[in-house]
Amino acid sequence: MSNIPNTLKYTKTHEWVQSNQDGTVTVGISDHAQDLLGDVVYVELPRAGRKAKAGEACAVVESVKAASDIYCPISGEIIEANGALSDKPELVNQDAYGQAWMFRIKPADPAELNQLLDAAAYAAFIAAEAH
Amino acid sequence: MGHITPLYNEHLAAGAKIVDFAGWDMPIHYGSQLEEHHQVRRDAGMFDVSHMTIVDLRGAGVRAFLHRLIANNVDKLKPQQALYTCMLNEQGGVIDDLIVYFMTENWFRIVVNAATREKDLAWIKKQVAAFDVTVTERPDLAMIAVQGPKARERVCEVLDPTLREQAAQLKPFYAAYDVQGRAVAKGSTNVAGGRMPGATSGDIFIGRTGYTGEDGFEILLPGKDAAAMWRALLGKGVKPAGLGARDTLRLEAGMNLYGTDMDETITPLECGLEWTVAWEPATRDFIGRAALERQKNAGVKRKLVGLVLSGKGVLRNHLKVRVSGIGAGETTSGGYSPTLGKAIALARVPAATGTSCEVDIRGKWVPATVVKPPFVRNGRAVVVL
Numbered sequence: 001m002s003n004i005p006n007t008l009k010y011t012k013t014h015e016w017v018q019s020n021q022d023g024t025v026t027v028g029i030s031d032h033a034q035d036l037l038g039d040v041v042y043v044e045l046p047r048a049g050r051k052a053k054a055g056e057a058c059a060v061v062e063s064v065k066a067a068s069d070i071y072c073p074i075s076g077e078i079i080e081a082n083g084a085l086s087d088k089p090e091l092v093n094q095d096a097y098g099q100a101w102m103f104r105i106k107p108a109d110p111a112e113l114n115q116l117l118d119a120a121a122y123a124a125f126i127a128a129e130a131h
Numbered sequence: 132m133g134h135i136t137p138l139y140n141e142h143l144a145a146g147a148k149i150v151d152f153a154g155w156d157m158p159i160h161y162g163s164q165l166e167e168h169h170q171v172r173r174d175a176g177m178f179d180v181s182h183m184t185i186v187d188l189r190g191a192g193v194r195a196f197l198h199r200l201i202a203n204n205v206d207k208l209k210p211q212q213a214l215y216t217c218m219l220n221e222q223g224g225v226i227d228d229l230i231v232y233f234m235t236e237n238w239f240r241i242v243v244n245a246a247t248r249e250k251d252l253a254w255i256k257k258q259v260a261a262f263d264v265t266v267t268e269r270p271d272l273a274m275i276a277v278q279g280p281k282a283r284e285r286v287c288e289v290l291d292p293t294l295r296e297q298a299a300q301l302k303p304f305y306a307a308y309d310v311q312g313r314a315v316a317k318g319s320t321n322v323a324g325g326r327m328p329g330a331t332s333g334d335i336f337i338g339r340t341g342y343t344g345e346d347g348f349e350i351l352l353p354g355k356d357a358a359a360m361w362r363a364l365l366g367k368g369v370k371p372a373g374l375g376a377r378d379t380l381r382l383e384a385g386m387n388l389y390g391t392d393m394d395e396t397i398t399p400l401e402c403g404l405e406w407t408v409a410w411e412p413a414t415r416d417f418i419g420r421a422a423l424e425r426q427k428n429a430g431v432k433r434k435l436v437g438l439v440l441s442g443k444g445v446l447r448n449h450l451k452v453r454v455s456g457i458g459a460g461e462t463t464s465g466g467y468s469p470t471l472g473k474a475i476a477l478a479r480v481p482a483a484t485g486t487s488c489e490v491d492i493r494g495k496w497v498p499a500t501v502v503k504p505p506f507v508r509n510g511r512a513v514v515v516l
Contacts (some may be wrong), residue, residue: 038164061447064379065375
């Protein structure tokens, strides 16, 4: 069973989203997603300053198996990307919700966060996807 | 659910992630493809390759039949020796690649791919009509490939002393077996005697062959005995490796994968396999020969090379390649090389290609170095990075 922390929100494309106290959000991929991908060997991250719309592909995770787009969960400006993943892409497998965060966004419209799935809804979604 | 091998429950017990492969439910990995890859390069790993198709060709006409059927020449073989070859169509295209073992004068054994089983058998049966040869598939046999620098040592540990001696002395591309199809060593088939794990009914075959660029053995044995052999090897520290690691290992070893690096539209001359075509004697009229000769005389326009990506990123199958001033090509199979820590690929490019090219990765042209495969041999990088 995948690890799905209650404190985060999720997308149907398997990103997790954490709301920070300063109004920004941090984005990564779920434990379920990293398990599906297998060993991650390269992560291509967005540049800080890039403006992205919700649903737009803005990063790529390459596992030994395949390349997968990572989508921006909400619209806004990318303010920071996690450079540690350039040297240690395997962090995505080891610590998907912690050290393997991918980028931070300053939301254009914080109300978009309400559209995301909570942990229970995400768990139900991946259970349904498996069948 | 697809076909399963006699080792299916062993895979589940080992925590395998199962995927469909050509209609078979097979382990892609048991947790980490990278760890399994390194395990094979540094120690020993084992693969269940029971889904591959084993076919025995028997009869007085078998040598003559193989002279016609395959592009390499079985006359090169001594008894117990194996040969890698392609089976071609009339246009010189590769129907499949296979290994043929010289068992006895009237008996050769071939091992072909799983994904091509039906068309291979149909082709063989069509071609065999004019020869005194019987074609017998061996779905009763399981096949375990044990590969890695410690593979021989570990396999020998589980064998009866007589069989161990024979296995330890096998030269690369030779096999040990009994000509009646029983175990190699008489009296080695008694599990209770602790001699040959899994060997309860004979028909044991040990070939020093593989698909990883490492030393190792491929063990063929009755399916019902396979789990005992698997467990005995596990007990000696040989870890299971899945199809994922098998693919990264074979790519590093520069070996073609059927359906990806070659197919019926590609001749051996275009995929780096001219060395498997036996041109001599000129009188041997194998299927596809005339087409290959025409292509050779006209000049082969494409070649298969290795690519190493200079920067970061991963190469994949069928990416566009461009060679400045020369032309275009494509990667045929690409991936991440765990041993080199770089992206590598096999690519089909214009014959005049030199030492560099560019690859289209998601719309960006990225420089790559052109090298001669293999990339890795016996655990070490053999390309200059």
